[in-house]
Amino acid sequence: MMHNNAKNYEIYAVLQDKKQLVVHWSDGYKSTFHYIWLRDNCYCSACGDPRLGKKRFRLIDVPADVQPQSVHCENGNALEITWEPDEHRSVYDAQWLRMHCYSATKREPRQPILWDSHIVNHLPQTTYEEIRNGDAGRLLMLEHVRDYGICFVRNVPPQTGKLESVAESLGPIMESHYGRVFDIVVTPDENQKSVANSRYNLIPHTDDPYQDIPPGIIFFHCLKANDDGSGQSLFVDGFQIAEVLRREKPSAFDLLCHYEVSFHKQYDEQIDIQASSPVISLDPRGNLRGVRISNLFAAPFELPEELVEPFYAAYKKLMQLYTAPKYLLKVALRPGDMVIFDNHRILHGRTEIGMQQQRHLRWCSMQRDYLHRSLQILARRLGY
Ligand SMILES: [Fe+2]
Ligand SMILES: [Zn+2]
Numbered sequence: 001m002m003h004n005n006a007k008n009y010e011i012y013a014v015l016q017d018k019k020q021l022v023v024h025w026s027d028g029y030k031s032t033f034h035y036i037w038l039r040d041n042c043y044c045s046a047c048g049d050p051r052l053g054k055k056r057f058r059l060i061d062v063p064a065d066v067q068p069q070s071v072h073c074e075n076g077n078a079l080e081i082t083w084e085p086d087e088h089r090s091v092y093d094a095q096w097l098r099m100h101c102y103s104a105t106k107r108e109p110r111q112p113i114l115w116d117s118h119i120v121n122h123l124p125q126t127t128y129e130e131i132r133n134g135d136a137g138r139l140l141m142l143e144h145v146r147d148y149g150i151c152f153v154r155n156v157p158p159q160t161g162k163l164e165s166v167a168e169s170l171g172p173i174m175e176s177h178y179g180r181v182f183d184i185v186v187t188p189d190e191n192q193k194s195v196a197n198s199r200y201n202l203i204p205h206t207d208d209p210y211q212d213i214p215p216g217i218i219f220f221h222c223l224k225a226n227d228d229g230s231g232q233s234l235f236v237d238g239f240q241i242a243e244v245l246r247r248e249k250p251s252a253f254d255l256l257c258h259y260e261v262s263f264h265k266q267y268d269e270q271i272d273i274q275a276s277s278p279v280i281s282l283d284p285r286g287n288l289r290g291v292r293i294s295n296l297f298a299a300p301f302e303l304p305e306e307l308v309e310p311f312y313a314a315y316k317k318l319m320q321l322y323t324a325p326k327y328l329l330k331v332a333l334r335p336g337d338m339v340i341f342d343n344h345r346i347l348h349g350r351t352e353i354g355m356q357q358q359r360h361l362r363w364c365s366m367q368r369d370y371l372h373r374s375l376q377i378l379a380r381r382l383g384y
Contacts, residue, residue, distance in 0.1 A: 009098040010076035021071065023079070023097065031101040039066045039083060041100070042090035112288075112345070113147045114240040116327045125152035128338075131166070138169070139378040141340070145217065145371060149237060150341040156221060158335035163221035163362045166338060171370025174215055176208065177271055184220075184361040186353055193267055195296060196363075199355075204236045204322050204347035205294040207365070209263040210273045214292065216368025218343045222333040223360040230354035233339070235329040236347040238291035241321040242280050245314075252314030256280045259311065262299035263292070274299065279318065290344035293322065322347055333361070344368065 010026040020034045039062055043049045048056030062083075069087065072080040079092045124144035130137035131153060144151035156162050163181060167173050173180050178194065187197045195202065208214045220233075246253040256279040264274040281289040303311050321327060330351075333339070341348065343365070353359055 009094055011073050011079060011094050011097075012076065014071055014073050014079065016068065016071055019065070021068075021079075025098065026076065029101075031097070031103045033097070033101075035066050035068060036062075036064060037102075038081060038090065038092070039088075041092075042088070043092075044088075044090060046088075047090075110146075112149065112239050114243060115148060115237050115329075116240055117325060117329060119148070119237075119329055120331070123152055124148040124150060125154060127154045128156040128166075128336075131169075135378050135382055139375070139382060142170075142371060142375045142378065145340055145342060146375060149239070149345040150235060150339065152331075153338040153340065155336050156338045158221075158223045160223070160362070163219055163338070163364055166221075167219050167364055167366060170217075170374045171366050174365045174367060176215070176365065177267075177273075178363070180364060182363040184363055185359070186357070191268070193271075199353040201352040202234075202349040203295050204234055204328075204349035205296055206238065206292055206347055207294075207343050209277070209292045209294040210265045210275050210297050212275050213367075215343050215365030217366045217371050218341055218348075219364050219366070220333070220339045220348075221362045222335055222337045223362060224358045225332065225334050226354060226357040226359045228354045228357060229332070230352060230357060231359040232330050232332045232351045234347075234349040234351070235331070235339075235341070236322045236327050236349075238293060238322070238345050238347050239288050241318065241327055242288055242291055244321055244327075245318055249314070249317055251310070252317050253280065255307065255311050255314045256318060257282055259303055259307065261301055263294055263297040264299045265297055279315070288345075291347075292344075293318070293347055295319070342368070342371075 011023055012026040013024040015022040015024070019036075020032050021038065023031045023033065025031070040057065040059060041050060042057060043051060046056070048054045050057075067084045069082045069084050074080070077094045079094065079097060081090045081092075082088070083090065124147075126137060126141050126144070131141050141151050141153065153166070156166060164173065176182075182194070182196075184194075184196045186199050189197075192198055206214060207218060225231075242253070245256070258278065260276040260278055262274055262276045264272075266272050277292045279293060280291055283289045301308065301311065
């Protein structure tokens with residue numbers, strides 16, 4: 001169901017309209033391609049290849065109402081157009097055309113699979129074995145992160161270095177003010193750089209919201225766990241709670257989408273960072289793009305006076321949602337467990353850590369681009 005691209009699409013008929021070409025496919029589907037779009041996307045050797053980020057064609061070199069002189073479709077596998085006025089020739093592969101069809105019914109972006117506390121019964125997970133055994137295992141792990149925002153990997157040997165080797169199989173680890181890898185252990189110092197090194201419980205949050213672009217993908221690897229049931233990990237699907245808010249209190253949802261809040265972090269003389277963002281970000285179609293939620297690092301709101309009260313009400317409503325047991329996944333990570341999640345979607349937190357406990361997690365992060373890159377490469381290698 002998810003690997004449509006493997007299908008072989010055939011062009012059945014082509015109709016020339018004034019400004020566009022209507023392509024009828026052998027599976028009954030119909031696509032419209034505007035001439036200007038087709039000309040703009042020619043990938044002949046003269047025009048360069050936009051598929052590879054090597055486009056040389058420039059829109060300013062052709063008339064806005066560019067017209068074909070002739071259109072041919074020999075065998076259903078390719079479309080050939082010769083253009084006015086310079087007889088430039090373009091050939092479009094049928095699979096390429098179908099993949100880039102922009103007709104209304106085809107334009108359905110992949111939807112995230114929203115989840116709540118019930119996910120505990122069917123966790124998106126895999127094993128270290130599985131991901132080491134080959135591309136299919138790694139693809140499944142990445143598809144879980146793409147669709148659920150999170151994937152658990154079991155049986156990763158609880159040794160220093162394993163976190164890095166799994167992460168680096170996808171892309172470069174991001175350097176942050178915590179270094180490349182950060183150890184989450186309780187330390188006795190008074191002035192910890194991160195509250196993660198205290199015993200406190202941590203309310204679900206997304207990490208590093210005070211950065212212009214917070215880390216995209218976060219990795220946790222558990223080396224040691226507590227034996228008193230304390231320090232359990234919490235996860236919440238930020239997209240789920242945002243959609244619940246959109247349904248139940250649309251005016252609150254709108255406020256959180258349209259006004260920015262600031263997040264900041266100060267530490268000694270070394271760190272002083274601040275960034276602003278809406279709590280909920282949408283794409284131009286109104287689909288969720290990301291959430292940035294952190295009680296820890298919230299700076300004082302600077303809002304229009306008349307919005308202070310409704311904004312606080314909206315913010316509180318959201319907090320009620322992301323702390324509600326109904327939406328909370330609570331798991332006790334065991335040594336060897338790894339969690340990979342999308343920090344622009346999934347909130348994480350933990351319960352308080354008991355006295356004299358040994359819990360040790362290692363943390364690192366990566367830009368989101370590498371998730372997408374690895375998905376593409378693996379899918380192509382596997383022929384999807
Ligand atoms: Fe965190
Ligand atoms: Zn060309």
